[in-house]
Amino acid sequence: MAVVTAPTSSEELITIEKTSGELNTITLRIARSNPAEGHETTYSEFKVPVKKWTTVLEAILYVKQNLDHAVAVRYSCRQASCGSCGMKINGKPSLACYTKVSELHSNIITVEPMNNFPIIRDLAVDFKQLISNHKKMKPFIIREDSEVTPESKEFIQTPKDVEKYLQFSYCIKCGLCNAACPTMATDTSFIGPQGLAQAYRYVADNRDKGKEDRLKIVDDAHGIWRCHFAGSCSQVCPKGVDPAMAIQLLRGYLLGFTK
Amino acid sequence: MTERLSNREGIKGMANPTRYGIERVAYWLQRLTGLGLLAYLIGHIFETSTIVHGKVAWDKMLEFTQTPQGHIILTLVIGMCVFHTANGIRVMLGHGGIGVGKPGQPEYPYKAASLNYKQRLCIWVSIGLAALAMMYGASILFGD
Numbered sequence: 001m002a003v004v005t006a007p008t009s010s011e012e013l014i015t016i017e018k019t020s021g022e023l024n025t026i027t028l029r030i031a032r033s034n035p036a037e038g039h040e041t042t043y044s045e046f047k048v049p050v051k052k053w054t055t056v057l058e059a060i061l062y063v064k065q066n067l068d069h070a071v072a073v074r075y076s077c078r079q080a081s082c083g084s085c086g087m088k089i090n091g092k093p094s095l096a097c098y099t100k101v102s103e104l105h106s107n108i109i110t111v112e113p114m115n116n117f118p119i120i121r122d123l124a125v126d127f128k129q130l131i132s133n134h135k136k137m138k139p140f141i142i143r144e145d146s147e148v149t150p151e152s153k154e155f156i157q158t159p160k161d162v163e164k165y166l167q168f169s170y171c172i173k174c175g176l177c178n179a180a181c182p183t184m185a186t187d188t189s190f191i192g193p194q195g196l197a198q199a200y201r202y203v204a205d206n207r208d209k210g211k212e213d214r215l216k217i218v219d220d221a222h223g224i225w226r227c228h229f230a231g232s233c234s235q236v237c238p239k240g241v242d243p244a245m246a247i248q249l250l251r252g253y254l255l256g257f258t259k
Numbered sequence: 260m261t262e263r264l265s266n267r268e269g270i271k272g273m274a275n276p277t278r279y280g281i282e283r284v285a286y287w288l289q290r291l292t293g294l295g296l297l298a299y300l301i302g303h304i305f306e307t308s309t310i311v312h313g314k315v316a317w318d319k320m321l322e323f324t325q326t327p328q329g330h331i332i333l334t335l336v337i338g339m340c341v342f343h344t345a346n347g348i349r350v351m352l353g354h355g356g357i358g359v360g361k362p363g364q365p366e367y368p369y370k371a372a373s374l375n376y377k378q379r380l381c382i383w384v385s386i387g388l389a390a391l392a393m394m395y396g397a398s399i400l401f402g403d
Contacts, residue, residue: 115268125266167362180279185268204362205335228289229353231374236282240365245373253312253355 022149023049026101027061030071031112031133043110043216044068050101056111058095060123072122080238087123088112093179110176114179133195138215139202155207158226168201168246170239177233177243189222193233196224197243209211215254224251228251282374285382289346292339299336337396338389339396345385349378 001147028048033041046067048059057075064071075085078097085096090104093114101109117125147155177193178184184192216224218224227247232243252258276287304351309320323329351372352358358381368391 019294029261031375031403083393084326113266115266115272119266119268163364164362167365170365181303182273182283185272188265188267227349229282230286231378232279232374234371235279235282237369237371240367240369240371241363242360242362242371242373244371245359245362247374249362250352251354255355255365 002088011046021062023051025107025219026050027060027108028063029108029109030122031058031065031118032071032122033113035119040135044071051112052100052102054087054101055097055100056087056094056101056104056109059101059109060096062113071213072120076206080202081172083172086114086125086174088114088177088179093176095174095176095238098238114175116160116179116181116184117175125175127173127175130178130192130194131174132199133191134173136145136191137195137199138210138214138217139198141202141208142213143208157206161206164206165204167242168187168197168204170241171198171201171238171241171243174238176236176238177241180232180236182232183226183228186221187226190226191218191220191223193227193247196227196250197233197241197246202254203250203253218250219254224254246252264303280374281379281382285346285385288342288386289350292343295339296343299332299339300346310348330397333400334393338393341392342385342389345380345388349381349385353378 023132025047028046030046032044033039046063048062050059055076055078057073058070060073062073062222064073073085073087075083075097077084080095080098083095086093087096088094089099089111090106090109093119096111096173105250113119113123113124113125117127117130146152150215154203169188173194173196175194181190183190196218199218202208203211203214224247227244229244231244234242237243249258274287274290276284305319306324310317324333328393349358358377361376363372
């Protein structure tokens, strides 16, 4: 069993530094704003020491801990599982905990709140629309019988059946796809790639009997027909969900091209 | 004000072809060529409608189309038309779920199957065909 203890002397600290990579200093530019108070966006710059594997989230937390505790940022798991720390890093939507400073190949890193989401403060954005659109897609198995009552049986699925939707069930609702989508940039009522991909996740599940309900919801002027297959959602997805594929397959299903 | 509060990128973000790879460039080109062809259609209707003003007006319009500027516009129209058609076929097939790959277990580093090499090849072929058609069109228009 490995035991990790905090270093006690400066000698030990030096040893750790030598074995764990060189220390470098970057400039972290953080967008600061508070729209509710009518504050325009400004940028605060901080010098942050980083190592080869320091993530952008760690750099932000260093700023919060040592330089300016008022920076507003949402985060939780630090391992790309919770989808909380989505933000624009050097202009591209990414998860801060999943983006290493070293892979950005720049000594100046700019972090901004995700586009297409209302800003709460600084880097924290409001997920109300994403969650509401996600709920609209009825993200659960719809059928009259159940597999948990004593008289019922488990709904058997083959690995092939599972493969049809498994990929799309990995969505962590980080919102990066919605932030990158060109339609979301202009259409305030668009369901968005996240919601549409989740609609397909359940449509593709052979245990589900609620296809008709979901197809009625997505077959709308601000629904599936507004996707133009720019592919930016899949480009930024940190979990390999590939929303663009789900949307095209859903549209193919609606049009009768795919089963 | 509403735009600022919702933090939407707006037309500026939608029309920015950088940041998201060749697929976003193709999306941008498809929109741009669509608008270009719409402008050409309106211009073309205006051009052919001059015939109702008599032979002099019609000949004057024809003279304009025979200038180097007129030839450049027509060469661009040829390119826009070819790209819009070829890329449009790719996008339409994609919209039907054709050529976007099959769902499967995603493996790190999570390359999206819908942004596969066939899609990218089709985009480059569309650009190449448009360039070839423009070169051929220019050689005919400027050939004399």
